[in-house]
Amino acid sequence: MLYHLLAPLAKQYILFNLFNYITFRAAGATVTALVMAFVIGPWIIGRLRRGGVGQVIRAEGPATHQEKRGTPTMGGLVIILATVVPTLLWARLDTRYTIVAVVATLWMGAIGFLDDYLKIVRGKSQGLVARWKLVGQISFGLALGVFLVRWPFVPSMATETQLPVFKYIFLTLPWPLYIAFTTIVVTASSNAVNLTDGLDGLATGLTAIVAGTFAVFAYLFGRFDASRYLGVMHLAGAGELAIFCGALMGAAVGFLWFNAYPAAVFMGDTGALAIGGALGAVAIMLKAEFLLLIAGGVFAAETLSVILQVNVYRWHKRARGKEYADGHRVFRMAPLHHHFEKLGWSEPQVVMRFYILGFLCSMLALATLKVR
Secondary structure: OHHHHHHHHHHOOHHHHHHHOHHHHHHHHHHHHHHHHHHHHHHHHHHHHHOOOEOOOOOOOOHHHHHHOOOEOOOHHHHHHHHHHHHHHHOOOOOHHHHHHHHHHHHHHHHHHHHHHHHHHOOOOOOOOHHHHHHHHHHHHHHHHHHHHHOOOOHHHOOEEEOOOOOOOEEEOOHHHHHHHHHHHHHHHHHHHHHHOOOOOHHHHHHHHHHHHHHHHHHHHHOHHHHHHHOOOOOOOOOHHHHHHHHHHHHHHHHHHHHOOOOOOOOHHHHHHHHHHHHHHHHHHOOOHHHHHHHOHHHHHHHHHHHHHHHHHHHHHHHHOHHHHHHOOOOOOOOHHHHHHHOOOOHHHHHHHHHHHHHHHHHHHHHHHHHO
16 A cells, blocks of 8 residues: 555655565565554453453363463454555555455454454364365465466466476476465465474474575565575565565464463464464465475475374274274374373473474575575
């Protein structure tokens, strides 16, 4: 909005030329999101607390987590508002990159909000039944895939994606497989963030790290000179996603103020699904789905731990019975962060060490650009 209002005035007032620079607007969106989270956070947390919107703790989870019962949840509303509003304020609104990123955040956030509402406010223990939640996630993935095939951002590369490390080597998929691919990416990323959101501040801090990394990718891919030098696909207009990612990073850091141990509020599915859907959509639009797998390595590891735990347990149970399966688990508890809690790590230790691993994963993803 500010770009459309103030950039045209640059000819009369040189100061307004700043709004032509993506770096300036990305910084503005980041700071705006951070401040907005600080401002609206206490108000939303207060409303949630007065409304009795308290976290439900699984009985089979770590015993130390039972003391968190009743902590306000659905705090993801803070992240969504502090991401969407600054994006609309600082980004160009005449580019589909911005619109798709905002729609992804709101669509997936709405699914998470409905799940939290049914589970906590309406008292339905299962919330939005898993298969219906999955239907909502898949529906967005399919819609995004069809949209990108029908109206591609780069017509000559509609169904292609970039491969890390390799220079000018792209993976080309038939359009039905590409639509399925986008659906898997969006669904997997949203569920990965949701599974990681089990400790105070864990998913929030990792979100800030990954969003900051993709802000760099968006800026570089959107510049012809930088993309040509690095040997990556040039995506005209993709630089606007740096503003969205900056806003998401600022919103996550601002929310971390309230979500850090001991958390005063949890993001709930409202925030987790919105973040995962947003990151997945950004990666798809940047043709950088495999870079998301690297930068979000901790999210991927958390998801893989659950898949391994469930499938190995079922295999042992079917082959040798429940008693044997109970005694031969891959991890002491899944997702992975609970395994380390069971090993004796304190919650802040797990969170901080996972932050370090998340930072290393993001540096590795950025390093792939120079390896080319």
